[in-house]
Amino acid sequence: MKIMPCPLNGPRNIQEFICAGPVEPHPDPSRCSDDEWAEFVWLEENLAGVVREWWCHAATSYWFIAERNTVTDEILATYPADRVFSERVDFAPLALPEPPAPPEPPKAPAPPPPAEAAADTPAGDAPSDDALPLAPKETGG
Template sequence: MMLLPCPWCGPRNVTEFAYRGENIARPDPNTADKATWRDYLYYRSNRAGWEREGWFHRAGCRQFFSIERNRTTNETRGVGTPDGAGDAAHSGDSR
């Protein structure tokens, strides 16, 4: 079981967290056409390699945060705030 570095609690078992998926901005609900909106709902890049993702420390501090994770190696870096901005103070390899 991998460790995930919570910006508030430090490295914890990944089972403490809920995965929110790739960070995707919510389009303007009043101007988005169907294609844009459904991309937001259903389409994910699913890239092999680094991706910025949202996580929720459900069984911990209950904070949402974003982090970059390498999906082929599970290395992590650049943990940040929910809006996706990396926070240099917390960045670093989880290992």
């Protein structure tokens, strides 16, 4: 069973880890084209050679990066993620227009507006620009 040298925990059996695929820059979802986005989500380069990959040590939920040769399966280096991701990432305000409502199904009446019961908003609280939830949760399964 392969040994993975974890930057935090040292060399460990690879069974202790989860591989989350190649490190890829995320396109800005509000500025990229549909094709760029779809490619990012669904397609993988699947390189034969040295790739940089995300790995997680399951017991500690510690994420790090490994450089691995996908042909020989040799692990060349492992290091903390901040060696690659050292800057804070922010998302600029929306560039796209309001997203369209989904096409109406035939003959469907307008859905009832979500209940904004007065009891929900204590006096003095500025109303937020988003609807309060209709179906609050304590989940089931």
